Amino acid sequence: MSNKEMVDIYILGKKYTVPASLTIMDSMEYAGYQLKRGCGCRAGFCGACATIYRIKGEKELKVSLACQTKVEDGMYLTQIPFFPGDKKIYDINKLEANADTMAQLYPEIYSCIGCNSCTKGCPQDLNVMQYIAYAQRGELEKCAEESFNCVMCGICASRCPAGITHYQVGILARRLNGKYIAPPTEHLHKRVAEIQEGKHDASLKELMSKNTDELKELYNSRDIEK
Amino acid sequence: MYTAQIRELIKKVEATRSARLGSDFPRMTPEQREEVLKEYHPDYKEKGFRKLRIGVNQGDKVPLELADVLEVKSRLGNIELDLNKVHYDVDVLIIGGGGAGASAALEAHQKGANVLIATKLRFGDANTMMAQGGIQAADKPEDSPAQHYLDVMGGGHYSNKKELVQALVKDAPDVIKWLNDLGMMFDKEEDGTMVTTHGGGTSRKRMHAAADYTGAEIMRVLRDEVLNREIPVVEFSPAVELILDSDGKAAGAVLYNVETEEYLIAKAKTVIIATGGAGRLHYQGFPTSNHYGATADGLVMGYRAGAELIFADTIQYHPTGAAFPPQIFGSLVTEKVRSLGATPINSEGEQFVFHLETRDVEASAIIRECLGNNKGIETPTGVKCVWLDTPLIEMMHGEGTIEKRLPAMYTMYKKVGIDMRKDPILIYPTLHYQNGGLLIDEHGQTKIENLYVAGEAAGGIHGRNRLMGNSLLDILVYGRRAGTHAGQKSKDVEVKELKLDHVNAYHQSMEENGIQTDETSPMILPHYTHGRE
Numbered sequence: 102m103s104n105k106e107m108v109d110i111y112i113l114g115k116k117y118t119v120p121a122s123l124t125i126m127d128s129m130e131y132a133g134y135q136l137k138r139g140c141g142c143r144a145g146f147c148g149a150c151a152t153i154y155r156i157k158g159e160k161e162l163k164v165s166l167a168c169q170t171k172v173e174d175g176m177y178l179t180q181i182p183f184f185p186g187d188k189k190i191y192d193i194n195k196l197e198a199n200a201d202t203m204a205q206l207y208p209e210i211y212s213c214i215g216c217n218s219c220t221k222g223c224p225q226d227l228n229v230m231q232y233i234a235y236a237q238r239g240e241l242e243k244c245a246e247e248s249f250n251c252v253m254c255g256i257c258a259s260r261c262p263a264g265i266t267h268y269q270v271g272i273l274a275r276r277l278n279g280k281y282i283a284p285p286t287e288h289l290h291k292r293v294a295e296i297q298e299g300k301h302d303a304s305l306k307e308l309m310s311k312n313t314d315e316l317k318e319l320y321n322s323r324d325i326e327k
Numbered sequence: 328m329y330t331a332q333i334r335e336l337i338k339k340v341e342a343t344r345s346a347r348l349g350s351d352f353p354r355m356t357p358e359q360r361e362e363v364l365k366e367y368h369p370d371y372k373e374k375g376f377r378k379l380r381i382g383v384n385q386g387d388k389v390p391l392e393l394a395d396v397l398e399v400k401s402r403l404g405n406i407e408l409d410l411n412k413v414h415y416d417v418d419v420l421i422i423g424g425g426g427a428g429a430s431a432a433l434e435a436h437q438k439g440a441n442v443l444i445a446t447k448l449r450f451g452d453a454n455t456m457m458a459q460g461g462i463q464a465a466d467k468p469e470d471s472p473a474q475h476y477l478d479v480m481g482g483g484h485y486s487n488k489k490e491l492v493q494a495l496v497k498d499a500p501d502v503i504k505w506l507n508d509l510g511m512m513f514d515k516e517e518d519g520t521m522v523t524t525h526g527g528g529t530s531r532k533r534m535h536a537a538a539d540y541t542g543a544e545i546m547r548v549l550r551d552e553v554l555n556r557e558i559p560v561v562e563f564s565p566a567v568e569l570i571l572d573s574d575g576k577a578a579g580a581v582l583y584n585v586e587t588e589e590y591l592i593a594k595a596k597t598v599i600i601a602t603g604g605a606g607r608l609h610y611q612g613f614p615t616s617n618h619y620g621a622t623a624d625g626l627v628m629g630y631r632a633g634a635e636l637i638f639a640d641t642i643q644y645h646p647t648g649a650a651f652p653p654q655i656f657g658s659l660v661t662e663k664v665r666s667l668g669a670t671p672i673n674s675e676g677e678q679f680v681f682h683l684e685t686r687d688v689e690a691s692a693i694i695r696e697c698l699g700n701n702k703g704i705e706t707p708t709g710v711k712c713v714w715l716d717t718p719l720i721e722m723m724h725g726e727g728t729i730e731k732r733l734p735a736m737y738t739m740y741k742k743v744g745i746d747m748r749k750d751p752i753l754i755y756p757t758l759h760y761q762n763g764g765l766l767i768d769e770h771g772q773t774k775i776e777n778l779y780v781a782g783e784a785a786g787g788i789h790g791r792n793r794l795m796g797n798s799l800l801d802i803l804v805y806g807r808r809a810g811t812h813a814g815q816k817s818k819d820v821e822v823k824e825l826k827l828d829h830v831n832a833y834h835q836s837m838e839e840n841g842i843q844t845d846e847t848s849p850m851i852l853p854h855y856t857h858g859r860e
């Protein structure tokens with residue numbers, strides 16, 4: 102970091118001066134924190150680091166992932182280390198992939214008032230309100246596709262006036278889609294059966310009996326699928 | 328956002344692009360591979376390693392940073408603990424809530440065992456969540472478990488434990504089926520055929536994926552299922568030491584509540600270590616792609632208890648870590664970017680290595696291009712690196728491919744103002760994976776009775792080098808195997824008196840070997856200051 106431009110940020114209201122090139126997460130560490138909560142993958146995949154902030158002088162509250170967002174001058178911030186979302190318990194084997202299932206497990210989706218706060222808050226740029234609409238209508242495949250990049254950070258749910266836990270609706274839709282709606286894979290079932298019947302035992306046993314030189318020979322001359 | 332200076336350099340890549348498109352760059356010969364590994368792979372750098380002075384692997388070399396956490400005192404050294412004050416009493420204790428831990432929990436629960444998962448961060452804050460590229464399994468007609476076996480052995484330079492490889496490739500199709508039945512959304516054709524691609528070192532296209540959120544999709548589904556089965560999970564409660572009983576068998580662990588700073592005793596009939604990798608030890612100063620909790624805790628606890636390490640000196644540096652901009656430094660650029668056709672390019676706009684060599688070879692070739700041939704690019708922050716020519720992907724597979732098949736990558740770069748569909752990206756190897764770990768058998772058992780290891784903490788399966796897509800596979804194959812076996816076995820175990828004698832013995836041995844230190848381990852959480860003085 103050669104040209105160190107610095108900015109002032111306020112972590113839980115306390116002022117710290119940090120390099121402008123840092124993410125919110127790194128800036129907290131620069132300020133002296135050893136993170137316990139609010140830090141998982143550090144790469145935008147796990148949703149551990151939801152953060153709420155406001156820039157000095159502005160009205161709007163913003164939400165983002167601390168590991169994916171650079172600090173800005175005058176940022177007042179706090180993390181949302183835990184969100185008490187509602188997850189329903191179910192047996193995936195006993196469900197049907199339709200709107201009734203959604204209505205039974207997450208009836209609050211029908212209380213959506215269309216404020217779009219969920220979508221505005223999503224750090225993954227998902228159209229959250231849209232995927233909830235798909236869930237309401239039982240269009241589970243669309244709900245699954247639309248919610249696919251969800252990191253379950255909870256920001257959407259934290260802003261919802263209707264008390265919807267969107268990300269739990271999303272995962273239910275995805276699991277129903279993967280299990281019941283997506284086409285079954287014939288070649289997979291066939292191979293699993295072959296293995297159970299012992300059809301691949303002999304070829305594996307033969308390879309296992311080879312010494313390193315023999316294996317090397319086979320490896321170096323193996324044909325490679327185009 | 329690229330600076331004007333970098334923009335200027337991109338022109339050289341653009342100038343050669345159309346000529347490179349469709350031309351085959353030759354793979355290295357076996358001799359060329361040996362040579363580049365010897366000269367440029369960090370594992371061959373003697374100064375990065377030292378020999379262990381105590382324990383089962385006394386005399387074996389391991390990375391300095393690992394030795395530094397193995398050869399120090401237990402965190403429990405000066406702490407008074409009443410081992411009879413048991414807070415959790417279960418059949419199977421699973422340490423670590425990643426993919427290996429979750430799959431072990433499901434199978435042990437299936438066997439009727441009373442299971443507890445104790446994990447360091449939140450359930451699912453784990454390397455598994457970050458895996459993008461895919462998972463291997465030989466389930467297509469033109470492929471076979473034997474073909475898969477050959478690839479694994481060749482990739483591992485024939486050092487792998489054969490029985491472990493056999494179990495890996497044989498269980499693989501069933502793992503995919505298991506995930507599919509749990510509702511994982513695999514990439515499929517309309518007729519249900521799996522969309523599969525090559526990975527470095529594969530001879531068949533057997534990489535299954537869920538876009539480039541493969542690990543996240545696996546983790547989300549497994550976590551949801553563990554919660555549905557109401558298996559208890561305690562978060563922010565890492566294990567800091569194993570507990571053995573008076574017969575020397577594994578019998579639980581001491582957990583540390585990082586918030587209340589209390590130590591809690593978890594008693595169990597069988598124990599599964601599923602704590603994952605060690606990227607956050609930053610071997611040889613490399614940045615890492617790993618999650619925040621990857622600090623080799625499982626290796627430390629297991630080693631103190633007498634479990635054996637294997638191949639702990641072999642580390643996987645992923646060829647393509649992000650080198651620019653600094654916010655994403657070290658983050659992974661999934662191998663799938665190369666599987667889909669992007670190739671490494673030097674400062675002159677030339678390709679210098681086949682894009683799908685095994686990872687160790689590919690990474691070494693990139694290091695050679697920068698340090699040996701001096702044909703790297705230097706970023707404004709002084710990092711040497713090379714290009715990965717991503718626009719090739721859409722020229723080969725059509726517009727929209729990147730957004731559809733690599734949404735996580737596309738989003739990561741978009742957030743930092745780079746459009747990888749139009750511009751190449753800058754990459755350099757990043758510390759990615761520990762190839763070795765604690766030695767296991769086909770059931771995930773160590774030589775300490777009732778102690779199992781699964782996932783990245785285990786060693787032997789991949790030998791000295793793992794191929795992409797075989798780790799997500801192994802954590803599930805061995806997570807399930809360990810869970811099943813430990814769940815079953817727990818029915819016949821009677822735990823004797825709980826002891827930490829092995830810790831005292833380890834301290835004693837340190838003293839006898841003249842090792843003096845006040846440092847303690849496991850590390851639990853890394854400490855970063857980002858250059859603050």
Ligand SMILES: Cc1cc2nc3c(=O)[nH]c(=O)nc-3n(C[C@H](O)[C@H](O)[C@H](O)COP(=O)(O)OP(=O)(O)OC[C@H]3O[C@@H](n4cnc5c(N)ncnc54)[C@H](O)[C@@H]3O)c2cc1C
Nearest residue numbers: 423425427453454455460461566603620782783796798799
């Ligand atoms: C960025 C990235 C991309 C990858 N891509 C691929 C890929 O495409 N294909 C592939 O096959 N592999 C890939 N890998 C490798 C693969 O994802 C990992 O090796 C694998 O997921 C490890 O699973 P695990 O369950 O063993 O460990 P993890 O998933 O890391 O889980 C370990 C868990 O244990 C916890 N823990 C650690 N210490 C303690 C303690 N003391 N007490 C309690 N809990 C503890 C951790 O916090 C974590 O939650 C990738 C890895 C990374 C980092």
Ligand code: FES
Nearest residue numbers: 141142143148168
């Ligand atoms: S730490 Fe995982 S998303 Fe930020």
